[in-house]
Amino acid sequence: xxLIDRYIHEVGRHxxxxxxxxxxxxxxxxxxxxxxxxxxxxxxxEEAAGLLKEFGxxxxxxxxxxxxxxxxxxxxxxxxxxxVVWIVIAAVLGAQLLAWGISLFVAGESISVxxxxxxxxxxxxxxxxxxIITFWILQYFDAKPVLEDEPWDPNTMPVINTFEEVxxxxxxxxxxxxxxxxxxxxxxxxxxxxxxxPGGKFYPNPVILDYLVIIQxxxxxxxxxxxxxxxxxxxDLATRLIKIGLNVFSIVVLGFLVQxxxxxxxxxxxxxxxxxxxxxxxxxxxxxNVVGMHAxxxxxxxxxxxxxxxxxxxxxxxxxxxxxxxxxVKDLALKVE
Amino acid sequence: MMMNNAVSEQYLKLTQELRxxxxxxxxxxxxxxxxxxxxxxxxxAEKGLDIEQGTLYPLLRRLESQGLLQSEWNVExxxxxxxxxxxPEGEKTLQDLTGDWRKLTEVMKELLADIANEGE
Numbered sequence: 001x002x003l004i005d006r007y008i009h010e011v012g013r014h015x016x017x018x019x020x021x022x023x024x025x026x027x028x029x030x031x032x033x034x035x036x037x038x039x040x041x042x043x044x045x046e047e048a049a050g051l052l053k054e055f056g057x058x059x060x061x062x063x064x065x066x067x068x069x070x071x072x073x074x075x076x077x078x079x080x081x082x083x084v085v086w087i088v089i090a091a092v093l094g095a096q097l098l099a100w101g102i103s104l105f106v107a108g109e110s111i112s113v114x115x116x117x118x119x120x121x122x123x124x125x126x127x128x129x130x131x132i133i134t135f136w137i138l139q140y141f142d143a144k145p146v147l148e149d150e151p152w153d154p155n156t157m158p159v160i161n162t163f164e165e166v167x168x169x170x171x172x173x174x175x176x177x178x179x180x181x182x183x184x185x186x187x188x189x190x191x192x193x194x195x196x197x198p199g200g201k202f203y204p205n206p207v208i209l210d211y212l213v214i215i216q217x218x219x220x221x222x223x224x225x226x227x228x229x230x231x232x233x234x235x236d237l238a239t240r241l242i243k244i245g246l247n248v249f250s251i252v253v254l255g256f257l258v259q260x261x262x263x264x265x266x267x268x269x270x271x272x273x274x275x276x277x278x279x280x281x282x283x284x285x286x287x288x289n290v291v292g293m294h295a296x297x298x299x300x301x302x303x304x305x306x307x308x309x310x311x312x313x314x315x316x317x318x319x320x321x322x323x324x325x326x327x328x329v330k331d332l333a334l335k336v337e
Numbered sequence: 338m339m340m341n342n343a344v345s346e347q348y349l350k351l352t353q354e355l356r357x358x359x360x361x362x363x364x365x366x367x368x369x370x371x372x373x374x375x376x377x378x379x380x381x382a383e384k385g386l387d388i389e390q391g392t393l394y395p396l397l398r399r400l401e402s403q404g405l406l407q408s409e410w411n412v413e414x415x416x417x418x419x420x421x422x423x424x425p426e427g428e429k430t431l432q433d434l435t436g437d438w439r440k441l442t443e444v445m446k447e448l449l450a451d452i453a454n455e456g457e
Binding site: 023032033060 | 375390394395418
């Protein structure tokens with residue numbers, strides 16, 4: 001019967017290749033047996049359709065023959081997969097930041113935001129793709145994590161990992177300075193600069209004026225998060241991730257400021273900081289400008305390095321927390337087994 | 338209405354879960370003599386246990402791969418059929434599982450005694 005042939009063929013399309021023919025033959029004999037038992041030797045197409053509906057959708061029927069279930073990465077491998085994903089994201093992000101930092105400070109190259117975003121957009125999914133392919137292969141060959149043979153000891157359980165309380169003093173300090181700086185860059189950006197001595201002439205920093213909007217966005221976003229944290233009193237996964245994101249954004253902004261200063265100094269064929277200070281003995285206004293811009297650049301470089309270290313620390317802490325969480329989940333899963 | 342649907346769906350899942358546990362024992366118990374799939378379904382249905390075809394066939398294959406059943410194609414009838422029969426290892430497992438089942442039913446009888454009385 002045409003309908004049955006089509007049904008068996010359709011189920012076969014989703015069956016494991018190894019036993020396909022055998023399962024199809026058995027399914028056919030059981031469908032025909034049932035049909036004959038219910039409707040005799042000459043069942044109608046309608047009766048056959050009704051019975052096939054009872055047997056179920058071909059995909060669902062075929063799925064029940066997959067002994068290991070049908071998933072890319074199963075529950076046994078998933079905790080390790082999730083841990084590796086975090087490590088890879090952190091490593092790629094770290095490597096990108098490092099490469100960017102080197103090209104900015106050592107090679108003195110300039111990079112655009114688009115380039116940074118484009119390289120992250122391509123490198124993170126590509127790396128995660130390889131992780132998924134690797135785990136997919138492990139799953140295919142039914143690899144299992146090596147489990148310890150020692151009997152489980154309750155005393156070895158990790159301590160409950162509550163996200164720690166926020167340090168209020170630090171937050172309030174950050175809030176005050178953040179607000180002051182935001183007010184300064186928003187209302188009086190022309191006041192940020194350097195005064196020549198002698199002469200007392202004021203020069204606003206042209207690079208800060210150029211990047212005013214992203215500086216304001218970065219400061220404002222950090223302030224909003226700090227206020228939220230102050231109200232909540234505790235860190236959690238979301239706020240930790242947002243903080244890392246904001247810090248990365250701050251690094252990008254600081255990178256632009258450093259790059260801007262590099263360009264400004266290069267345009268004036270200025271040498272190093274020390275040479276600039278030596279040149280001041282001539283007491284020319286222009287030389288003082290160069291010293292001021294060098295000082296600004298140094299401050300931004302320090303901020304860049306400090307923020308980068310903070311990001312790495314935050315990512316490390318997050319992975320450590322995640323790792324402990326996953327391990328306790330694994331213990332639980334083993335116990336259930 | 339939504340609530341009723343949700344409850345009945347949940348109830349359906351619970352009964353399926355409850356039955357899933359006994360299917361192995363039920364199938365093994367009926368395969369002392371060799372039977373093909375549909376004959377086994379009919380025999381279980383006659384005794385009051387309905388099993389969906391989609392559940393039984395994969396289960397029989399699983400039990401065979403675990404060494405509890407043996408099977409072979411028989412082409413003598415009106416059409417080829419795969420016949421299953423319990424293996425010596427399956428016999429032993431059936432004995433053990435039956436012992437467990439009896440103990441379990443005793444315990445459950447005790448546990449549910451009050452509930453049965455309430456229902457009566």
